[in-house]
Amino acid sequence: MVGVGHKESRFVIVNLLWLVVAVLFFVGLCTDESRADHSANSSDAPSYQRINSYVELFRDPTAKIPFSEIAHQQFKPARQFLNFGYTDDVIWLKVSLDEKDFSQQSWLIQFGIPYLDQIDSYQWVAGELVHYHKGRGASLRTKPFPHRDSLIPVHFDEGRATIYLRIFSRDGTTINAALMTLKEFERRDQVLLFFLGGYVGIMLAMALYNFFIFLSLRDRRYGYYVFFTLAVLLNVAAYYELLHEYLFQGSDWLNLRLNLYTFFIAIAASIEFVRHFLRTQNKMPRLDRGLACFHLPNFAILAYATFSPHPTSLWLFSMLLPLLLVIAICGIRSVYLGSDALSRYFLIAFALFITGVGMFSIRRFGVLAPNPFVNYTFMAGSVLETMILSFALAHQINWLREQKQLAQDQLIRQIRENNFSLEQMKGKLEETVKIRTAKLLTSLHEKEMLLNEVHHRVKNNLAVIASLLGFQILREENDSPVCHALRAGQSRIQSMSLVHELLCSNDNLMGIDVRDYFQQLSHHLLTTFTGAEQQIEIDCQVDELVLPMDVLVPCGLIATELIxxxxxxxxxxHSCGRVCISLKKKNEQVELMVSDDGCGFVEDYQENLGMRFVKMMTQQLNGSLDLCCQRGSCWKVSFSMQRS
Known part of the structure; x- marks a missing residue:
């Protein structure tokens, strides 16, 4: 039911607009120039008169009859309105005036919008022929009365004035002429300039307003709309000869083409504006291609206007009428497609504009009278269209801002919800981490206690073994081989027991400070294998290193055997001597050196069980064993700090 209501409202809007357009066309068709200026004739009768009632007409299709023969031609009364459309005929007007019907002021004939190419007036005054040449462009620099309009003074001779007007215009022959006093013309010209100034000001203000919107939003529709507004303004300025009056006074060639050039720009701008404003490329691809095709004849007309010696707007207005029809169809189609409010604004704004341009174009073909209603509907339509579409675009901005605000509010709400969820998850995770950390700490503490207990029991067991070996040593002779073997085994057990003892007393169960270890080990070996009469020193040069137990145990056994x-x-x-123990770290390698200043090795040295044990421990460390004897003996063992 809601969709049906929207369709009915769109149907009503479109039909009302068609009714307004039809009424405007009917008013323009039924309003002739005499009715349009009835109020002016009734109120300003002493200073203003329409020319139609004083005119007789003759058409010269050959355009070769001179003024000397024109008086002998058969003139006919003029029809209701003097609009001959596009024609190559020369139009002769015979204006017969009686001074009794006019005041004593200075009178003139004024040819207003639309401007004609050539106007020549001929009058006999006191037996002399007075000739004035006026027309588009020429009227600005010819006397008397240089002006955009073609102004021809009326000279009464013996109470009468007969004026022959030769009119030729390739760009449509629509004669909008009136008799008025000079003061009346100045008053009307001031009013027209006032309205033209207001029109230019409004259009420039709207163009500037939309240009700033374009700079802020970077929406191409606003850019094309600014282009379209300036193009329409430029075309109106050319149509009213403002460009020629203020910018291009010295160029007759350009003056003949200004209207066509500005019309070309306005048509190109209107095509692109409609395509982008209604988004026809996405919504109406066929109509979009139809609109784009109008660029081809438009550019062809531009080339014709540039290279033709006498260009005319016939082909331009012939193309303009179907273009207006396609634009109207696009607007109606956009409304029926259920687009946003911009489509309805577009259709409302362009209804009066298209009507004015349509009547303006049809008048060129001699259908409508050159009355003020037709003359100014185009301008009024363009102003209203510009203002309505500017408000429509402003409405679009407000809508976009509302949508942006809604999106921001929704995003903020979503962020808050997500933050709340994250806070809840964070709290749960922190609680979980606390519980698991407590469990891990408890487990770690238990394992440390167990490991410490293991080391303690291993140390005790090794100490028991060492004590048993000590008791056995006491039962053997001092220098017997069994005694020496038992002491060597006791020293090896003591070196391993020392590792477990240091681990028990250290907080770090993963490694031991080797300096403390080697100092205690060397002290134990020194007291075990030296007598009271010997003065032997052990020098420990050990870096501050922490080695893991699986490295330190074989390293300690190697040092024990070598010492x-x-x-x-x-x-x-010898009764004295010196043993040096060195443990240094070089890059990722550890070097253990055990040297003495004793007697050194004999030539027939044979490897014993202790040296085989040293080599076995060195292989267990994946290291190397070297003997470098300069004085005494020196053993060097190199291995990595980390076991592979």
Whole structure:
């Protein structure tokens, strides 16, 4: 039911607009120039008279009859309105005036809009022929009365005046002439200039207003609308000879073509404006192609106006009428498609404009009278169209702002909802993290306690083993091979037990400070394998390193074997000596060096069980073992800090 209501409202709008257009055409068709100026004749009778009642007419199809023979031609009374459309005939008008019907002021014949190409007047005054040449462009610089309008003075001779007017115009012969006093003409001209100034001001203001909107929104429709408004304004200025009067006074060639050039610009602008304003390319592709096709004849007319010696607007107005029909169909179609409010604004705004342009175009073909209603409907339509469409575009801006505000409000609401959801999720995640962290800390603490307990028990077990070996050593002779073997085993067990002891006393269960370890290890070995009469020193040059247990245990066993070997064999014939232990980090490698200043190695040296054990531990570290003897003995073991 809602869709049916919208269709009925659109149907009513379109039919009302068609009714308004039909009424305007009917008024323009039925209103002749005498009726249009009835109020002027009744109120201003002493200073203004229409020329029709004083005119007789003769048409010269050959355009070759001179003035000397024109008096012998047969003149006929003029018809209701003097509109001959596009014709190559020369129109002769015989104006017969009696001074009794006019006041004593200075009278003249004024030819107004639309302007004619050539007007020649001939009068006999006191036996002499007075000739004036007027017409489009020429009237601005010819005396008397240089003006846009063609002004011809009336000279009464013995109470009468007979004026022959030769009129020729290729651009449509529509004669809009009147008899008036000079003061009346000046008054009417001031009124016309006032309205023209107001028209120009309104159009420029609307163009500037929409131009600023275009700069702010970057919507091409506003750009094309500014182009269309300026083009219409330019065409009106050319039609009323304002461009020729103020800008191009010295160019007759350009003056003949200004109307066509400005009309070309206005038509091109109207085509593009309608296409972009109604979005015909998306909504009405066939009509859009039809509109775009009008560019071809428009450019052809531009070429014709440029290269033809005597251009006429016949072809332009012949193209303009079907173009107006297509534009009207586009507007109606856009309304029936249920588009936004801009389509209805467009149809309302263009109804009067298209009507005015249509009557203006039809008058060129000799159908309508040159009355003020037809003359100014085009201007009034363009002003109303410009203002209504400007308001329509302003309405579009307000609508866009409302939509933007609604979108922003919806986005803010959605963001707030999402933030609330995220806060809830964050709270749940934090609570979950706290619970799991507590569980992990508890588990870690339990594991640390278990690991510490393991190290403690291993240390105790190794200490028990070392004590048992110590008891066995006491039962053996001091220098017996069994005693030496038991002491070597006890030292190895003591080096491993020292690792577990340091792990138990250290907070870090993953690694041990090697400096403390080697100092305690060297002290233990020194007290075990040296007698009271020997003065042997062990120098520990160890960097501050933390090694994991799986690296430190084989490293400690290697150091134990090498130190033990130096203490047992290097100082047999010496009462003093020095053993140096060095542990340095170089890049990612660790170098362990054990050297002494003892007797060194003999030539027939044979590898014993301890050296085989050192090599086995070195292989376990994926390292290398080198013997570099300069003085005494020096062993160097290189390995990586991390086990692969």
């Amino acid at each position: 033990t070997n130096s203490l047992k064999h290097a100082f047999q014939d």
